[in-house]
Amino acid sequence: MRRVLIWAPLVLFAAVFGLVASGLIKPGDRTIHSAMVGKPLPVLALPALLPGKPGIASAELKGKPRLLNVFASWCIPCIAEAPQLMKLKQAGVEIDAIAIRDTPAAVQAFLARNGDPYARIGDDKASRAQLALGSSGVPETFVIDAAGRIAYQHIGDVREDDVPLLLAELEKAK
Amino acid sequence: MIAEAGLAALWLAAAFALVQLMLAWGAAKQGENPNVGLMMTALRRTALVQGLLALLSFALLIALFVRSDMSVVLVATNSHSLKPLIYKVAGAWGNHEGSMLLWVTVLATAGAGVAAFERRLASATLAATLGAQAAIGLGFYAFLAFASNPFVRLDPPAPDGQGLNPLLQDPGLAFHPPTLYLGYVGLSVAFSFAVGALLTRDVGPAFAKAMRPWVLGAWIFLTIGITAGSYWAYYELGWGGWWFWDPVENASLMPWLAATALLHSVTVLATRDGLRAWTLMLALVAFAMSMLGTFLVRSGILVSVHAFAVDPTRGTFILALLGIYIGGALALFGARVGTITQGSTFQLVSREGALVLNNLLLSVILGVVFIGTLYPLAAQAAGVQLSIGAPFFNKALVPVALALMIATAAGPLLRWRRDNMNALAKRALVPTAAAGVAFALLFALTGGAHFVSVLGIALAIGLGVASVAPVARRNLRRTPLHVWGMVIAHLGVAVSIAGMAADSAFKTERLAAIQVGQNVTVGPFRVTLADVRPTVGPNWSALEARLQVRRGDGAMFELFPQQRFFSTPPTNTNEAAITTLLDGQLYTVLGQGDDKGRWQLRLWWKPFVTLIWLGGGLIALGGLIALIGRVRRERRVAEAESWA
Secondary structure, three states, X not given: OHHHHHHHHXXXXXHHHHHHHHHHHOOOOOOOOOOOOOOEOOOOEEOXXXXXXOOXXXXXXXXXXXXXXXXXXXXXXXXXXXXXXXXXXXXXXXXXXXXXXXXXXXXXXXXXXXXXXXXXXXXXXXXXXXXXXXXXXXXXXXXXXXXXXXEEEEEOOOOOOHHHHHHHHHHHOO | OHHHHHHHHHHHHHHHHHHHHHHHHHHHHOOOOOOHHHHHHHHHHHHHHHHHHXXXXXXXXXXXXXXXXXXXXXXXXXXXXXXXXXXXXXXXOOOHHHHHHHHHHHHHHHHHHHHHHOOOOOHHHHHHHHHHHHHHHHHHHHHHHHHOOOOOEOOOOOOOOOOOOHHHOOHHHHOHHHHHHHHHHHHHHXXXXXXXXHHHOOOOHHHHHHHHHHHHHHHHHHHHHHXXXXXXXXXXXXXXXXOXXXXXXXXXXXXXXXXXXXXXXXXXXXXXXXXXXXXHHHHHHHHHHHHHHHHHHHHOOOOOOOOOOOOHHHHHHHHHHXXXXXXXXXXXXXXXXXXXXXXXXXXXXXXXXXXHHHHHHHHHHHHHHHHHHHHHHHHHHOOOOOOOOHHHHHHHHHHHHHHHHHHHHHHHHOOOOOOOHHHHHHHOXXXXXXXXXXXXXXXXXXXXXXXXXXXXXXXXXXXXXHHHHHHHOOOHHHOOHHHHHHHHHHHHHHHHHHHHXXXXXXXXXXXXXXXXXXXXXXXXXXXXXXXXXXXXXXXXXXXXXXXXXXXXXXOOEEEOOEEEEEEOOEEEEEEOEEEEEOOXXXXXXXXXXXXXXXXXXXXXXXXXXXXXXHHHHHHHHHHHHHHHHHHHHHHHHHHHHHHO
């Protein structure tokens, strides 16, 4: 009895070790699933930030799948993702934007420097629309399906290898 | 140059750890060698130098952060030139690489401490202990050098840094990791002692007395770390709770539970020469829990609110170290413990008996937390995604915790070796009566609701009374310090549990959406939303609400909860506004506004919630007093021996 007890801790440890090692080798699904995915876009009515570019009204964001990009001129990763958004635009994707806590002059300068992929830009001075979307930072990109539901949420900047993924999600969202 | 010097110091420290291991090997094996005294001196000095080099390396990393040297990757990714100085310093350990360097530094410094101060231990056991400490150190030096070098340069240098996670920009959290690490790594010393004792088969009161201050010290830091961490999560995360049963929280709780059990069993070993194998086992388990905690936090294997540096490669490295050290030590335990003679025995009804019961109950709690923390992982292996939260832990742990309170109250009332039930019943009369009266009163007041919480408060009162009993009829000035320490720590447990039970039974929560000028009531308070306006800080901007609060007809006071926005990196945080009164806290959080001009407010009235952390502070204070008492007594004994 005593001999068995003496080795019990090592056996127990080996079991836990095996379990943890298997968890490490075969990781589970660690992507953050937003609670908003699958739900209709919350009601948004954001005024236009720039002259000549409409603001965001959630009722209008229907008919075909599109991207909704949450960005800001003061956000460094937003500069990094700008070329990818331009690529998506050239691929025929309609991209709308919500500018977080920003000013028209700063956004104007940002778009002049990094290109302007946006069809609409809504002005979200107090981050309210951002919070309603369940977005926790900038940049974030939502895929909105043809029926106006949130089909996919991409957290962080869009990198080169994310572009095919987003295109696939847009295709699925038709 | 500073970064290169830091890296060089780190490599040199690693080299000294290797030398230390070899010297320890020689000194422990060649018991009859005439040169063993010389080897021991060399071994002690090597450990000292290793500690100093690690300290130097860590100091140089801090210097890089203070100078905002953006040509170092770690500084550029975790700091910003505009940050207040204290957060620049804290930035040095507020990330994976820096915190691992801190880990190694504490480990090496603790080893140096053992080398410098430990005089009572047999020299072979001391050598084996320092060898084990060096072996642990080598693994972590390798981890730093090959998988997480904090001194990597960035070419070209960044124009400025990316900042520090805003949640970490809080004085409480800046000093939280070092405190916890002192505890975690302090337990490595107990582990090394146990390995040393197993190697030399020298387990007895002298060994236990040598190990005890280290366990006590580590346990004090763990207690402070957990208490501060809980309070930080409570006021900084803005969710109104004080414990989440998050894997990262459990990662710090598990070593604490093991260390608490170890602290009590090592006392039995030191005073009565009992529980030899069990004490060694606990010393191994306590450090195993520290390492497992580090692994869980860093591997990203469990989903947690605040796991950081998620990286499977690093996870694999730490897991390998865990396997080598803990697996190796447990194998050594299996092979050797049979040859360690059993110590003294004792009767069931005795101080030892109560301490064994305390150990068993603590082990059950540890087991439950362990299973609850790892269960999602087991489920994942079976293909199910799930998470285990407060309902499981509360249901499983509350009965054990209540039983543990009774054991904690009874222990100090019992005599060593043997006692009888009648004598215990007589001594327990006053505490039992206090608990009984409190229970009857509270039960009547609440009309039978919150049964478990009310029972908890009553038992806490009984425990509080029982805790002071050991000093009640003594000459207070002649009562040894370590008895005072025990009394204060046990009183702290009672205070803390009373706070937890009071909070769970009597808190009131209110979620309201109101416009400026409207008011809402929570508990005895009427809260008016006076206005909401933007405000700016050094590196954030915020929306700040002005709340005017009145309790009954009392004077009006104001609270200013905020929603903060940090731009580098872009993050929103909630700054709760809390007012502390004698009988509890009013906790307010500003939520989102809607397009109709209404603002969400979350309000909690939490009666006596502050007792939770006050109790934690008392527990740590009790530990500190006991530590001072033990060290002074040891010194007096050592002096007396040197005169004899």
